[in-house]
Amino acid sequence: MESLHDAIKEDLRAAVEAFKVDSFDDVNIFANRIMANAVFGTDEKIFLHGFFLKDVAVTFMVLKTRKEATAYSTAKSHGFGYVGSLEKSFSSFDEENLWEEFHKYYDEVRRFLMSDFEGRSYSNNIEFTRNAFSWLVKYLGEHRDILIDANNFLLKGVLNEMDRIFRVHSGGLPEVALISLIKALDRYYDYFRRVHEKPNGRIDEEKLKKDVFPYIDQLEAVYRQELKISEIDDVLWNLVKGWREFFIQYMELPTARVAFEKGIELPPELKKKLSESLVETLEKKI
């Protein structure tokens, strides 16, 4: 156990060093390492540090690449403060406090993700956020069958709406927990859909009902606030563990592709013949 804690402490140290010099790709790698290392041990909840750190890394990658001038260094002050506090809090693990700190950070930094127009126009409207999130989580539950279609982007679509609503109107801890769970589910499902895709462009329905749909029910329960923080962490841990195991099995996924590809296949031999024929014609022409 102690050796695992030592390893994760070093992952966190490396992440702080990388954050200092804006190397957010590396912060992301160290965050993934923390989650993977947690899989190898028995004290599973320490994955949370990695999960939150990954969110920080991805947010700052986005901020750093913004075209318009932003208060990037001011935002980075908040990020740096948060990453430092993650490192400090490691020795006295308190999951409730970790979530509260993450929510605080998340709510601070989202202001810097707003465009100039958004910053000047929108105000906090947590009631609206709560209603919209309720609608979205219900919608996800009712339309879960769309997840069978290999070309769907349902989870990303829901996340997209939640992200922009939280960004401009703010939200509470339940909203941050819900977004976090859907992000984790989406990462897991991205592997799942490729592993269980059939030649007809559908995902294996039985596997989906058994391995993915229960998480959708749990999302609804989280948002109805029937689950405590420790239970939310259990759900999150199962998703993260599944995702890290998929990574061991399949490594990095290819970049997400748009959905307009048709589910038609040409036999490889025919594709080869067609290419050869066209090459021959073209070479003759030149």
Next chain:
Amino acid sequence: MNSQTLISKIVTEAMNYNPNASIDDILGGIFTIMEREVLPAVFKGVSLPDFPSWSDIVIESKKGKIIRKGPRPSTHLLKERRLIIQQIEYLRQKLDWNGNKTLTTYPYLANFDNLIGIPETGQPSIKMEPKYDGEETRVPFIEDLGKTYPSILPALKPKYQITFSNLVQEKIISNPLFERIFSKIEVSLRRLIEERNLEANVEVFFQSDIEIPNWEKSVITIKDLPLKMTFEDKMKIWEIFDLTVRSRIAELAEEMDENTRKYLKDLNRNLFVHMEL
């Protein structure tokens, strides 16, 4: 190979392979495969002949004038070959194909043709980009979901940095008013640097006086300007920076209550813009 037979074979095999698909699905699928897989493979796979230079064309046209009998060498065929090769190389470039040394990328990039003579009006020139009838703007990857998928973000790095000292960062976290002021100042400084395409870095830190330890100065230092920049130009830049920072604080003061205005006034008095010469 008879292309008609091949097309019918493709359609038949695709239908056998996908028994539940409609004709529209089959055709759409074939077009998608053609666009995404077959045509890129064709353009990457085709081996090209030597790229005819303008000197080859000039020599061929002179031969044509000297040799009166027999078939006349066609310069227009050389020009056409030249254009086709350029177009294929252009498409390869668009397909992000790295190529290999045996192919003819070198003449496409070379500029020595102009030494032979200026091409006639309407002739393909090295700088002319061949027309591409496909949809260049079609983006096959999702980019806007980058928040969840860092690997698809463009790897852009700003040319300059604005850095805050640890103490300034701590004050930003703990003092919302200070944060608000400095985020406005930071955005203005970034705009200033980007609009003027300046090569400069900025550092912000606090400085206190040994004799008066309670007196805290905020210092904005402009540094790393190009060595070749004249003293006068540097001073002009300093003036613009100073003016921008002060006017941003003045703008903020207009929206604030009396107490905050006093805070801003003090901050302004104890804020210094330095230039590293």
